[in-house]
Amino acid sequence: MPAAIPDLVTMLRELIASPSISCSSADWDQSNLGVITKLETWLSDLGFRTEVMPVPGHPGKSNLIATLGMGPGGLVLSGHTDTVPCNSELWKSDPFRLDERDNRFYGLGTCDMKGFFPIAIEAARRFVDQPLRQPLIILATADEESSMSGARALAEAGRPKARYAVIGEPTSIKPIYMHKGIMMDVVRVTGRSGHSSDPSLGASALEAMHGVMGELISFRRELQQQYRQSDFTVSVPTLNLGCIHGGDNPNRICGRCELEFDLRPLPGMSIDVLRESIHKRLAPLQQPYGVKIDVDELFPGIPPFQNSRTSELVRTAEQLTGHQAEAVAFGTEAPFLQGMGMDTIVMGPGSIAQAHQPDEYLSHDQINPMVGVLEQLIQKYCLHGTTDA
Secondary structure (H helix, E strand, O other): OOOOOOOHHHHHHHHHOOOOEOOOOOOOOOOOHHHHHHHHHHHHHHOOEEEEEEOOOOOOOEEEEEEEOOOOOOEEEEEEOOEOOOOHHHOOOOOOOOEEEOOEEEOOOOOOOOOHHHHHHHHHHOOOOOOOOOOEEEEEEOOOOOOOHHHHHHHHHOOOOOOEEEEOOOOOOOOEEEEOOEEEEEEEEEOEOOEOOOHHHOEOHHHHHHHHHHHHHHHHHHHHHHOOOOOOOOOOOEEEEEEEEEOOOOOEOOOEEEEEEEEEOOOOOOHHHHHHHHHHHHHHHHHHHOOEEEEEEEEEEEOOEEOOOOOHHHHHHHHHHOOOOEEEOOOOOHHHHHOOOOEEEEOOOOOHHHOOOOOOEEEHHHHHHHHHHHHHHHHHHHHOOOOOO
């Protein structure tokens, strides 16, 4: 018999108490090994075969693949182990201590998305002594909130292998079959500083950046005229000029200016093509302004994701939840799992409206229904081994 493991609430409490912030800033970034170790212990005690896979080039970061049963198909239940940073002074309770009030569990990661793991483990409990015809795989990844390095490493390794995948991001238990991608880039303009009394003494990076911003806004307008997908609440690709830094004094010609922006493409749009188009549009501005313009990626980007509305998993999830599949604007690890050949959806407990902000919570009324949906998916795709596509 498998060893006893903690109950769902205890597991959630221990996961919340194990900080695992991932961030592009080294001042915030933390290891996820505390969370991975807990999950590996619980799942191996349940009878899962577990493998901890360090993420190449990212010390202190690992993925976990835990497998129950054997076979070529099966079901992946996937979640990320990291959280975003938080401003603890804005919380009513300690973000790293599970706090229960108002029929909610409060804590950093309760809905995005440490809360998915105890729910997935709870659903798996009833199947550990049953002969699965196809494997059940619980996947825990690193750095989803920053670089997606965990999912990229898995895609590079071509693992895990399965037929179906559910990524438990907070969707209020509604199946998501499509989401936008995201790319974040920085434009660096290098001019020449000088005394402001004589413009010929320098080349203003700020004035050149004004031209850059105009080109990006024109590019956005063209994209929104060319691309549209009505299933999204915001039906067009978006481009946001997020932050700008330049200059140091009003009587000095600005010698350097930086602009960071994000672009969220629709399915069917290529991040590589978009980046190439932006380079081609901005390069001609260098000569008239007398500056150097560099465009660099802040991270490689997340491709758009789209499954068929008639796929086996989408139709099954719609039947089990009573909700039609939807599209969302936020990015997930779905394109990486789909790229390994899995019929993939995003569906999990909690609301994205609670994510990334103070007093993040998971409502009690999301827990048992999500456990029930996962149990039915495990029964269909692992116990019975349904393989129709």
